[in-house]
Amino acid sequence: MAPNDSAQTTEEAKDLAAGQRKAARYIVPVAVAGVAAATIGLVPALAASGDPDLPKISAQQLIEKMAASDTQQLSGTVKISTDLGLPALDGLAGSLGGGEGGDGEGSSAAPDSKLSGLATGTHTLRIAADGPDRQKVSILEDSSEYSLIHNGDEVWGYDSASNEVYHAKDDGQRDGKDGKDREAPEDLPTTPKDLADEVLKAADDTTSITVGGTSQVAGRDAYKLVVKPKQGGSTVGSITVAVDAENGVPLKFTLTPSSGGKAVIDAGFTKVDFSKPAASTFDFAPPKGAKVTEADEEAHRKAPEESEGFKGLEGFDGLNVIGEGWTSIAKIEGQGGKGLDGGKGGEGDAPPEAQQFLDALGDKVEGKFGSGTVFKTRLVNALMTDDGTVYVGAVTKDALVKAANADK
Known part of the structure; x- marks a missing residue:
């Protein structure tokens, strides 16, 4: 029997919001074009036919299950599609001084130029994680691959198409409050869990949270947590997070617009394995003949005061x-x-x-x-x-x- 929620939902949502942010946080670029281009989404996992019969669970219990999940090791494939209704971004990215197609001086292996491509279209990612100090994300393309690897205090980006490498040091200062320049790239949402965390942090009494049944994602049984705005005027219709029934890990994230139609953001696993990835997964050395760009060089090149793309935005x-x-x-x-x-x-x-x-x-x-x-x-x-x-x-x-x- 598929689970459902009751009138407790409002109170449960209020309990969830206690101690958390009281309003949604918006990343607001100074350029209107950047508002759209910086919206990164991940999309749809393949759902198996038939909904599993799982024990009934409340929204609060499911949220607590997610919060209590201590899963730090996994590997798998994520299918991503994003439909923001945007025109092609290729020419725009070049005009704003990006890596590929820009002024020719930047590294095509820089994370910002590659990850921003996830803002449109459908993509396949291969991911692996072994605790907070080792992660790898690879974007699979037709005849090439881009990988971003974090291993201890090293961060590497590698674009096989151009044989270019980006290198940064992760000094552990993730909030920038120490006054130092953080060389490693900022964290970006590249898994359903990243996206779900941001939504739940923003939940308050303007939000309805319920359990909307069950599903199967990547061959695993899951509950569906449904998050909806109570306010009118939002472009968000609903957000559905498929949560692994066994370990509480979000397996799929789907954002449907209030205007209807296909999902704007839909990110999910097509394959997932919760065993420890091999240590060699996170090893990297620049290939012979590769051009290596250090992060401080890239940051200096893209300083706003020196970039034509930022003129007029001061x-x-x-x-x-x-x-x-x-x-x-x-x-x-x-x-x-x-x-x-x-x-x-x-x-x-x-x-x-x-x-x-x-x-x-x-x-x-x-x-x-x-x-x-x-x-x-x-x-x-x-x-x-x-x-x-x-x-x-x-x-x-x-x-x-x-x-x-x-x-x-």
Whole structure:
């Protein structure tokens, strides 16, 4: 019999939120194009036919099972598809000074240029983990492979297509609060667990959390935890996390938009093994003849003040959050009354590919705030007013306009 939840759900969600963040956290890039391009998603695992018959469990119990999971060793294959409703990002990435297709000086093995590619399309990843100090993620392509390896205090990125290597030292300073430059790349969500953790951290009394039945993922029995906004105006319809019934590990993450249609983000295992990976899995030495780029060289090359792609963005220095929970909207103040067009009332210094990207996403709107353009994806939307103020969040166009009107 498939489990379900009861009216306890509201209280359980409140219990879950105690001691955790009271509002969703949004990563808000200063460039509207970056809002869409930085949204990384992982997608669908293959579900087996038939739902397993598992003991009934409440949402609170399932969350506690996830929290109590001490699984630190696994390996497997993750299938990823992301549909944000975006135009192709290849030309845009090059215009903003990325590695491949950019100015030709950056390393194609740098993690940011490779992992950002997960923002669109379907991808297959092979992953392995052995505790907090050893992880490996490989993106499998038609005739090549990109691998990112963390082994102790070493971080390596390798692009077999170009035979280029990226190298960084992991000094253990993951929060940047020591004032030192952290050379290793920031953690990015590349598994269903990473994505589920972020959702549960943000859960509060604006959130409904229930158990929505059972499923099989990668041959393993799982419960389905369903997370939904209680507020209207969010672009998020629901989030479903398939949780391993035995060990509490999230096996699949699916985000469905409030507008309907296929999932925006759907990340899951097609194969998974919870035994300890071989130590050799995390070994790496640069192949003969490979070009090796050190992280500090890459960071210096991409410093914002030296990058053409960041010109005109220096004015966005004020950030405030309007609202709470799933309908939180970040307001970014622009100085000097300049928008992306540089205040010229037409095309400005943005590269042609970037301008084309923005035009493809934009809808002209008007209100008490004046006029502006709403840039749309299926998940994150942004309103840029003609005076350069940006309102951005996982909310509908109407919600953005309403927030801008109320802010005047």
